[in-house]
Amino acid sequence: MTKIYNRVALIGLGLIASSMAWGIKRGGLAAEVTGYARSAETRETAREIGLCDQVFDSAAEAVKDADLVVLCVPVGVMGQVAAEIAPDLKAGATVSDVGSVKRQVIADVAPHLPDNVHFVPAHPLAGTEHSGPTSGFAELFDNRWSLIVPPADADRVAVDKVISFWEGLGSNVEEMDPDHHDLVLAVTSHTPHLIAYTMVGVADDLRRVSESEVIKYSASGFRDFTRIAASDPTMWRDVFLNNKDATLEILGRFTEELFALQRAIRRGDGDHLHDYFTRTRSIRRGIIEAGQDTDAPDFGRGKAT
Numbered sequence: 001m002t003k004i005y006n007r008v009a010l011i012g013l014g015l016i017a018s019s020m021a022w023g024i025k026r027g028g029l030a031a032e033v034t035g036y037a038r039s040a041e042t043r044e045t046a047r048e049i050g051l052c053d054q055v056f057d058s059a060a061e062a063v064k065d066a067d068l069v070v071l072c073v074p075v076g077v078m079g080q081v082a083a084e085i086a087p088d089l090k091a092g093a094t095v096s097d098v099g100s101v102k103r104q105v106i107a108d109v110a111p112h113l114p115d116n117v118h119f120v121p122a123h124p125l126a127g128t129e130h131s132g133p134t135s136g137f138a139e140l141f142d143n144r145w146s147l148i149v150p151p152a153d154a155d156r157v158a159v160d161k162v163i164s165f166w167e168g169l170g171s172n173v174e175e176m177d178p179d180h181h182d183l184v185l186a187v188t189s190h191t192p193h194l195i196a197y198t199m200v201g202v203a204d205d206l207r208r209v210s211e212s213e214v215i216k217y218s219a220s221g222f223r224d225f226t227r228i229a230a231s232d233p234t235m236w237r238d239v240f241l242n243n244k245d246a247t248l249e250i251l252g253r254f255t256e257e258l259f260a261l262q263r264a265i266r267r268g269d270g271d272h273l274h275d276y277f278t279r280t281r282s283i284r285r286g287i288i289e290a291g292q293d294t295d296a297p298d299f300g301r302g303k304a305t
């Protein structure tokens, strides 16, 4: 049990905040956790399940006396929430967030914060397709990366405390610059989500294949697509609207490659397809052999041909 903060305030009580609340309890990372969510129903549920020590009816009350305030709302409303809490932040407090996009969130939040608080944005690379206060679990961040994205002039002590906090929640932590974060996430998370949404939409449009067949006969790839495409629409709308440049860049490259593969299929160019798939297979194997896939214990090992 390592107490890092006296009072932590969680604003927005969905999947990530509820996982943090349970994880804070598990690790003894704070003496007290307070919470606030916009909807009265969410606040009531949070009270019923004992998610926080206190759930307040306003964000201002929840952040009073908090040493760490974490914004756990969709990225499109981060700025609005920062403006709401700014007058009530304790001097010397740290404000952080868990948004999936960093450059726009920093641009939206930073101008509202008083000079006497620290701003240390973060992003846990862990989640599920579920949302809301009952969807969280303490183990969500175990052995997953959390990226810390501090401004260049950030207070080192404040940054190190946020790092210890995420380590206490079970994460492996690395620091990253906001633009690079947004490009990496556009490749590894945002564009893949859009592709999953599209593929499930295509299957839904194709009336010759019934819905029950889609589920019944789906091999694991498509099953994963349907899981991902069940993610929260508000959260993902905000991700794309706020990481426009990087996702458009990656989508542009994706569609070019897709057209090239489409042409190879039409022309019967098996060499193109085989070369392409050989290259992509070696990327996956390289990641696993380098021991960088924290999720894949043995998968694929010893099968190199």
Ligand SMILES: NC(=O)C1=CN([C@@H]2O[C@H](COP(=O)(O)OP(=O)(O)OC[C@H]3O[C@@H](n4cnc5c(N)ncnc54)[C@H](O)[C@@H]3O)[C@@H](O)[C@H]2O)C=CC1
Residues within 6 Å of the ligand: 011, 012, 013, 014, 015, 016, 017, 036, 037, 038, 039, 042, 072, 073, 074, 075, 077, 080, 081, 098, 099, 100, 101, 123, 124, 125, 126, 127, 128, 129, 130, 131, 132, 133, 232, 235, 239
């Ligand atoms: N779901 C995931 O897999 C991951 C999500 N994130 C990021 O974490 C953040 C939260 O996502 P989730 O917990 O999944 O969402 P969620 O939908 O489960 O929870 C969001 C919460 O914010 C509240 N909220 C919305 N607007 C608000 C406002 N204006 N003021 C106060 N509360 C408000 C909602 O009532 C809800 O309690 C997002 O920024 C998302 O990009 C980061 C990593 C993974």
Ligand SMILES: O=C(O)C(=O)Cc1ccc(O)cc1
Residues within 6 Å of the ligand: 099, 100, 124, 125, 126, 127, 128, 129, 189, 228
């Ligand atoms: O559920 C999944 O597969 C995810 O990809 C979870 C996720 C969603 C959004 C993030 O910003 C980080 C992780």
